[in-house]
Amino acid sequence: MNKTALITGATSGIGKATAQILARNNYNVILCGRRKERLEELEKELSSLTKVHILSFDVSDKKAVFESINSLPESFSKIDVLINNAGNAHGLEPIQEGNLDDWENMIDINLKGLLYVSKAIIPKMISQKSGHIINIGSTAAKQVYPNGNVYCATKHAVDALNKAMKMDLNPYGIRVGAIHPGLVETEFSQVRFKGDSEKAANVYKGFTPLRPEDIADVIHFVISRPYHVNISDMVVICTAQGSATIIQREE
Ligand code: NDP
Ligand code: 8X3
Numbered sequence: 438m439n440k441t442a443l444i445t446g447a448t449s450g451i452g453k454a455t456a457q458i459l460a461r462n463n464y465n466v467i468l469c470g471r472r473k474e475r476l477e478e479l480e481k482e483l484s485s486l487t488k489v490h491i492l493s494f495d496v497s498d499k500k501a502v503f504e505s506i507n508s509l510p511e512s513f514s515k516i517d518v519l520i521n522n523a524g525n526a527h528g529l530e531p532i533q534e535g536n537l538d539d540w541e542n543m544i545d546i547n548l549k550g551l552l553y554v555s556k557a558i559i560p561k562m563i564s565q566k567s568g569h570i571i572n573i574g575s576t577a578a579k580q581v582y583p584n585g586n587v588y589c590a591t592k593h594a595v596d597a598l599n600k601a602m603k604m605d606l607n608p609y610g611i612r613v614g615a616i617h618p619g620l621v622e623t624e625f626s627q628v629r630f631k632g633d634s635e636k637a638a639n640v641y642k643g644f645t646p647l648r649p650e651d652i653a654d655v656i657h658f659v660i661s662r663p664y665h666v667n668i669s670d671m672v673v674i675c676t677a678q679g680s681a682t683i684i685q686r687e688e
Pocket of ligand 2: 574575576577585618619620621681
């Protein structure tokens with residue numbers, strides 16, 4: 438029987454590429470995100486490959502998270518894999534110039550959103566006595582960089598929660614692991630720089646960044662290991678990246 442994966446942030450970037458690779462590899466997919474039209478488009482694309490269900494909700498809206506997940510039809514109610522991917526950076530300023538709305542958005546989405554979705558799904562995995570949670574962290578979960586302050590703090594918290602979930606869910610046979618990407622060219626920098634395309638493009642100039650498909654491949658590898666294997670923490674960077682701030686760029 439096909440396994441079912443619920444992917445948050447499936448409308449773009451890493452989440453969308455993950456949905457595509459999982460659909461090609463016989464996973465039923467539950468696609469989540471706020472932009473319903475994009476979910477519908479992806480549903481149309483993947484429906485010839487596998488069973489697809491879409492859930493449009495904001496991960497930072499507690500009520501919407503629980504209502505959406507509780508609304509899943511019987512055929513999608515057993516979730517084998519949860520991919521906690523939804524998230525973004527908002528702004529890149531020194532702490533003294535940070536924007537409070539940006540800070541709150543990042544804490545509400547990257548941290549509280551991940552907790553709400555997990556809380557809605559974990560009881561199902563406990564009663565199944567199986568499941569796999571993949572938390573998408575970042576190199577920003579491992580290293581703080583100038584002006585990254587609150588984004589890095591939310592991702593450090595994801596790293597901590599990943600370790601905590603692994604311990605707390607261990608008695609129930611649930612696998613938990615984090616994948617921490619370095620620079621991946623997605624809509625991430627568009628969101629961080631609030632639609633400033635030039636600034637966003639400059640982030641990836643002069644080197645070959647990761648593609649969302651590179652991380653999707655790794656996610657597929659991690660979840661397709663035999664059940665006794667849990668890859669609990671993994672950092673994946675492009676070859677040009679030596680750290681969050683060291684990048685070999687060609688002029
Ligand atoms: P994208 O901007 O391309 O995708 C972000 C996804 O998150 C979208 O599908 C978006 O959907 C969803 N999302 C954002 N806010 C919300 C919300 N409030 N409720 C529900 N869904 C939301 O970025 P990436 O694919 O790059 O980012 C995916 C994850 O990878 C994030 O957690 C990011 O921090 C992490 N990451 C990214 C790196 C990179 O360099 N790109 C590197 C390391 C980690 P919608 O807007 O439709 O709701
Ligand atoms: C995304 C990568 O370096 O912009 O998490 O923080 S970085």
